[in-house]
Amino acid sequence: TACSSKYVLSQMHPMWQGPLVVPGGDRQSPIDIAVRKTVFDSELKPLVATYDPQTCQQIWNNGYSFLVEYDDTTDKNTLKGGPLKDKFRLCQFHFHWGESNDWGSEHTVDRRLFPAELHLVHWNSDRYTLFEEAVMEENGLAVIGVFLKVGKRHEGLQKLVDALPAIRHKDSIVEFNRFDPGCLLPANIDDYWTYHGSLTTPPLTESVSWIVMKQHIEVSHDQLAVFRSLLFTSAEEVQKSMVNNFRVQQPLRGRTVRSSFT
Numbered sequence: 001t002a003c004s005s006k007y008v009l010s011q012m013h014p015m016w017q018g019p020l021v022v023p024g025g026d027r028q029s030p031i032d033i034a035v036r037k038t039v040f041d042s043e044l045k046p047l048v049a050t051y052d053p054q055t056c057q058q059i060w061n062n063g064y065s066f067l068v069e070y071d072d073t074t075d076k077n078t079l080k081g082g083p084l085k086d087k088f089r090l091c092q093f094h095f096h097w098g099e100s101n102d103w104g105s106e107h108t109v110d111r112r113l114f115p116a117e118l119h120l121v122h123w124n125s126d127r128y129t130l131f132e133e134a135v136m137e138e139n140g141l142a143v144i145g146v147f148l149k150v151g152k153r154h155e156g157l158q159k160l161v162d163a164l165p166a167i168r169h170k171d172s173i174v175e176f177n178r179f180d181p182g183c184l185l186p187a188n189i190d191d192y193w194t195y196h197g198s199l200t201t202p203p204l205t206e207s208v209s210w211i212v213m214k215q216h217i218e219v220s221h222d223q224l225a226v227f228r229s230l231l232f233t234s235a236e237e238v239q240k241s242m243v244n245n246f247r248v249q250q251p252l253r254g255r256t257v258r259s260s261f262t
């Protein structure tokens, strides 16, 4: 699909901690969300996410994370409202996680780390026709971030967990249908923080309206352990477990993080 964003992903390599700060980058992600410094914005609207599970196409290991990709050639999976002026199309979702439950998320809340973080990547289909165009533009992308905590088993996630052994190695891909990404959103999506930032993976373009959910979701220890059974490496290489695939927090550089709640 248009959003397979292979070119975006191809610049990545597994143990990428990458450049700490992009030269001239003053809108980099992820960041620490210092709650006391966030600013309530009463103009922020409720988020409206509409997803069609039938448009789920494949799941693949890109050597950095695993991506679940959707058909983004029509407006079947849309995100609007919240801080967004335009309509955005879901192209893929993926996760970041640690080797232990003590860390793994990209964003932090008052320096608190979570064991993992989900990213639902959308591109601005009101202004652009392809993901590849949008990814280079200031208002091109909208990414929803959801923190994961270890607790009870997430029933909706299990179908995805069961598919992971088939994509253990880098560049492996399997058909994956009828998965509702909405089942991974927390019950309350009205409470979120939002700021302007970047991709957290190369090319780190500063084209993202970040929408980070206040409420986390819970997954079981065993489900997260299957994430960690994935490999950064291809079948021919020496095996490296796919863990710690997160970027370190970047300087806020004077940006304001707005909250949709008081």
Ligand SMILES: Cc1cc(C)cc(S(N)(=O)=O)c1
Residues within 6 Å of the ligand: 005, 008, 009, 064, 065, 094, 119, 121, 143, 198, 199, 200, 201
């Ligand atoms: C387009 C895109 C691809 C990937 C692998 C990761 C991101 S992120 N972490 O900035 O949400 C975005």
Ligand SMILES: [Zn+2]
Residues within 6 Å of the ligand: 094, 095, 096, 119, 200
């Ligand atoms: Zn991500």
